[in-house]
Amino acid sequence: MLYRVLIVEDEVFMREGLKNLIDWRELGFEIVGEAEDGLSAFEFLKDTQVDVLISDIKIPLLGGLDLIEKVKKEIKNPPEVIIISGYADFEYAKKAIQHGVVNYILKPIEEEELVDTLLKIKSKLKRRELIKEGENLSELEKGFKKTLENSNIKIENGIYVGIIYFKEMSNWLSLFLDEKIENMLSRIKECFEQLGKDGLIYEFSEIEGRYYTFATSEEDIKKAYQLIKNMLEFAKEVVFAFSRKITKLTQFYEAIYEAAYSLNFSLFYNHTGITFYSNNLPNSKEILYSKEYDRRLILAIEEDSRDxxxxxxxxxxDIKKERYQLDFLKTYLSFVVVSISSYFNKIGLNLEDYIEWFSGLKLEFSNVEEIEKVMIKFCEGILNKFKHWKISLSNGIMSELEKYIRENYNKNLTLKSVAQKFYLNPVYLGQLFKKHHGMYFNSYLQKIRIEEAKKLLMTTNMKIYEISQAVGYNDTDYFIQCFTKLCNMTPNQFRKKYRKA
Incomplete structure (x- = not known):
C-alpha cells in the first residue's frame, strides 16, 4: 500500500522539482494531487483521503498555516503535515510546531531531509494502522459474539469465519461515492439480511468494504456464493475467503487472520470464488527453492539476450501454477535477487544501489503482475549496468578514472563514491588501483592533491589554509601533516626553497 500525498505550492517549477526530487514510490508514497492555493487544497482534502500534506507556507487565498488549522478542525482524518518555506523565520516555525507539523523544511529542499521526514511519517502511519487494527479486531469480536447470540448458533458445533469482498465495489469506492454506489451498498446489505434469514451465512461487521461473516458449513457457504452472484448482478468479481472450522470463542482471532490471509492470497493471484484457508493453500515447507531461473536470468543478462x-x-x-504462499514467495524472490546480485558482485560489478532499491520495496506487492514488473525493472537495470561496465573496461577504465580524479581531486572523493560513478565494486576498484599504480586509492588521491598544492605554493601568494582547501583538505593541520610526510618539508619550507630558486 502506498501512502497518499498532496503537494500545495503556487510556483510550478517548485512543484515539479519536488515531484522529481526523490523516488516517491520507492519510499512507499504516491502523489495523488497538486494545488496552487490553500482553498483548492482544502476542497481536494474534503473529497479525497490523503495521508501527507506538503505545503508552502506562503500560498494564495488561504495561507499555509491557516490551511493546516482549517484541515485539523474540519477534516475527519487529517493528514500528517510538512511545511516548506523560503523564510527562516522563528515565529513561522513556532506556529507550525504548535499546529503539529512533522517538519518545517527550508528551501532549497535537501533530498536527505525530505526522505528522513517521510520515513518518520511512514513509521508514525504504520503505528497508527496497528492501533486501528487492534480497535477493529475488538469491534469485530463484539459483533461476532452478538450475532452469534442473536442467531442461536452454538459455536461448539463448528463454524467458519470469513470475509466477503466485492472487487468492483472496492475500485469504485476508492474513486467516488454517489447515489448509484449507495444504492449498491444498500442492496448488498439487503442480500446479507436475506442470507441470514435463510440460515446460510451471517454478516456481523463491515470494515472498509470487507464484509465479515460466519457460516456453519461449507455447503451453506457455496450456496450463499451462488445466491449472491444471482441476486446482485454487479457482483461479477466477488471473493469468499474463509478460515478453517473453529469450535471455541478463543479461536476467533486466529480464524480472522486465516480469513484475511485467504483474502490476500486470492487478491494477490487475482482469483475470485471461494477460498478456504486449509484446503487450497499449499505448505511452503513442501516447496524447494530451485536455482534454475537464477542461472537462466544471469546468462540472459551476460549475453544481452532478448529472452x-x-x-x-x-x-x-510457474508461481501462478504452484500458488505459493505469500510468505514463501517473498523468500523465493529474495533468493533469486541475492543469487543474481552475488554473481555480478563477484566479477566486480557494484549493485549496491539496486540491492537497496529492492530492499526498500519491503516486498509489499498487491498482485503477481506487480512482481513481474519489479523483476523486469531489476534485471533490466543490471543488464544496462553490466553493458556500461563492460564498455568501460574495454576502453581502458584506469585512464578514465585518472582523468576523473584529476578533474575532481578537490572534492570529497572516496573509493566508494568513485566506484559508484564507474559502476564498480569498491573492493575490486581498490585492487585495480593497487595493481596499476602500486598504491592504494587514498594514497593516489593524496599524491595528486600534494602535486597540485606544490604548483600553488610556487606560483601564487595564497595562504596555506587557502591552498589546503583548494586541493581538497578541510583540515589545514592534516594537510600540513600529509605534505610534510610526502615532501620531507612543510609547505612553508617548500615555498621558501623553490620560489627562491
Whole structure:
C-alpha cells in the first residue's frame, strides 16, 4: 500500500522539482494531487483521503498555516503535515510546531531531509494502522459474539469465519461515492439480511468494504456464493475467503487472520470464488527453492539476450501454477535477487544501489503482475549496468578514472563514491588501483592533491589554509601533516626553497 500525498505550492517549477526530487514510490508514497492555493487544497482534502500534506507556507487565498488549522478542525482524518518555506523565520516555525507539523523544511529542499521526514511519517502511519487494527479486531469480536447470540448458533458445533469482498465495489469506492454506489451498498446489505434469514451465512461487521461473516458449513457457504452472484448482478468479481472450522470463542482471532490471509492470497493471484484457508493453500515447507531461473536470468543478462522478458514471464507462470504462499514467495524472490546480485558482485560489478532499491520495496506487492514488473525493472537495470561496465573496461577504465580524479581531486572523493560513478565494486576498484599504480586509492588521491598544492605554493601568494582547501583538505593541520610526510618539508619550507630558486 502506498501512502497518499498532496503537494500545495503556487510556483510550478517548485512543484515539479519536488515531484522529481526523490523516488516517491520507492519510499512507499504516491502523489495523488497538486494545488496552487490553500482553498483548492482544502476542497481536494474534503473529497479525497490523503495521508501527507506538503505545503508552502506562503500560498494564495488561504495561507499555509491557516490551511493546516482549517484541515485539523474540519477534516475527519487529517493528514500528517510538512511545511516548506523560503523564510527562516522563528515565529513561522513556532506556529507550525504548535499546529503539529512533522517538519518545517527550508528551501532549497535537501533530498536527505525530505526522505528522513517521510520515513518518520511512514513509521508514525504504520503505528497508527496497528492501533486501528487492534480497535477493529475488538469491534469485530463484539459483533461476532452478538450475532452469534442473536442467531442461536452454538459455536461448539463448528463454524467458519470469513470475509466477503466485492472487487468492483472496492475500485469504485476508492474513486467516488454517489447515489448509484449507495444504492449498491444498500442492496448488498439487503442480500446479507436475506442470507441470514435463510440460515446460510451471517454478516456481523463491515470494515472498509470487507464484509465479515460466519457460516456453519461449507455447503451453506457455496450456496450463499451462488445466491449472491444471482441476486446482485454487479457482483461479477466477488471473493469468499474463509478460515478453517473453529469450535471455541478463543479461536476467533486466529480464524480472522486465516480469513484475511485467504483474502490476500486470492487478491494477490487475482482469483475470485471461494477460498478456504486449509484446503487450497499449499505448505511452503513442501516447496524447494530451485536455482534454475537464477542461472537462466544471469546468462540472459551476460549475453544481452532478448529472452530476459520471456524467462521472467515463465517464472511468473510457474508461481501462478504452484500458488505459493505469500510468505514463501517473498523468500523465493529474495533468493533469486541475492543469487543474481552475488554473481555480478563477484566479477566486480557494484549493485549496491539496486540491492537497496529492492530492499526498500519491503516486498509489499498487491498482485503477481506487480512482481513481474519489479523483476523486469531489476534485471533490466543490471543488464544496462553490466553493458556500461563492460564498455568501460574495454576502453581502458584506469585512464578514465585518472582523468576523473584529476578533474575532481578537490572534492570529497572516496573509493566508494568513485566506484559508484564507474559502476564498480569498491573492493575490486581498490585492487585495480593497487595493481596499476602500486598504491592504494587514498594514497593516489593524496599524491595528486600534494602535486597540485606544490604548483600553488610556487606560483601564487595564497595562504596555506587557502591552498589546503583548494586541493581538497578541510583540515589545514592534516594537510600540513600529509605534505610534510610526502615532501620531507612543510609547505612553508617548500615555498621558501623553490620560489627562491
Amino acid at each position: 530476459l522478458h520471456k524467462i521472467i514471464k515463465e517464472m511468473m507462470e
